[in-house]
Amino acid sequence: MxxxxxxxxxxxxxxxxxxxxxxxxxxxxxxxxxxxxxxxxxxxxxxxxxxxxxxxxxxxxxxxxxxxxxxDDRESPLHLHLGQVMSRGEKMEFTIQKAVELGVNVITPLLSERCGVKLDAERQAKKVQQWRKIAIAACEQSGRNRLPEIRDVMALEDWCAEPDTGLKLNLHPRAKQRINTLPLPVTRLRLLIGPEGGLSEEEINLTAHYDFTDILLGPRVLRTETTALTAITALQVRFGDLG
Structure with missing residues (x-):
């Protein structure tokens, strides 16, 4: 047992x-x-x-x-910060749970132009506390011994503008570069996952202004929660400790 x-x-x-x-x-x-x-x-x-x-x-x-x-160190050599535009209902909980299992170090819930989640400050705070409990349970289940940080909700532009010395990636359906073509090594990475309706053209230009690299996952259109987990897995295979 x-x-x-x-x-x-x-x-x-x-x-x-x-x-x-x-x-x-x-x-x-x-x-x-x-x-x-x-x-x-x-x-x-x-x-x-x-x-x-x-x-x-x-x-x-x-x-x-x-x-x-x-x-008992089970942390990936890749420090991965996920910026996830909030999704509706259980999708956000699912994304946080699986991202923790896959080794993400920091998760920041984001607000964007097409974000379908509208919460006042009090409900945002309650959601964040709930997500932190989900992260703890995911660590208990998966064997991780360091808790990832679940940050307070931020506006997309504020998050993009934060100083970061690592590689910054934004998934884009018209990007030419893929994860397996990114140069090695990468030890620190910031990954942006947009909302179900995608980022607006203005927001895509914003990410370019803050030196995010556009990448393409593949030929099919994925739901936001599928996109996050697929990208995290591919990044851990390329730069981390999977595979």
């Missing part, structure tokens, strides 16, 4: 007792129905993992005793 992996939001030290967060305790006790004597793996985002013995478990509180500690 696979030992469950649980994220702990505070730094951990071997051979100490720890009380799990309320959310983690609820998952361990109510969902997994684990009992004292069962084992967990805890990680705190520092690339360290800890074996942990459950010493107390009820519906509200779970306490563990940390035992052995080991470094």
């Amino acid at each position: 696979r030992i469950p992996r649980i994220y702990h939001p505070e730094p951990l030290t071997a051979e100490t007792g720890v009380t799990l967060s309320d959310e983690a305790a609820s998952h361990v006790a109510r969902v997994l129905r684990m009992q004292p004597g069962d084992m967990l793996t805890l990680f705190d985002g520092s690339n360290l993992t800890f074996t942990a013995l459950i010493t107390h478990a009820d519906k509200k509180h779970v306490k563990v005793q940390l035992q052995s500690m080991q470094e």
Whole structure:
């Protein structure tokens, strides 16, 4: 049986007792129905993992005793920052979950001219908190021990204007360059994925102004969530640790 992996939001030290967060305790006790004597793996985002013995478990509180500690680096050599124009409903959640599994380091939700998601500041903040929880769950499932950063929502132009020393890519249906023709090596990359209706001509010109390189994935038109995952996978194969 696979030992469950649980994220702990505070730094951990071997051979100490720890009380799990309320959310983690609820998952361990109510969902997994684990009992004292069962084992967990805890990680705190520092690339360290800890074996942990459950010493107390009820519906509200779970306490563990940390035992052995080991470094477990599963991060890609490619630092990848995804700028994703927000998509409707579960599509954005799906994109974030799979991007985390594929090794993305930073995700910034974006607003663009044709973005179909209209949220006020309060609802944006709630969405971001929800997406951060999805990222944590994806790390627990996939074995990542560093949490990717899920940033607050930004306007497309503000994001494009941020200083970045890495390669900057924008997917464009009329681009001539493909991922497999980009020169090696690349260790830092910023990837822009537009909305379901695509970027406007003015926004495409904006990306060119900020030195984004247009690339083409292939001959077929992909949905925005398919585009993100296809591009991330291809970039990890070309520059990262897949394949």
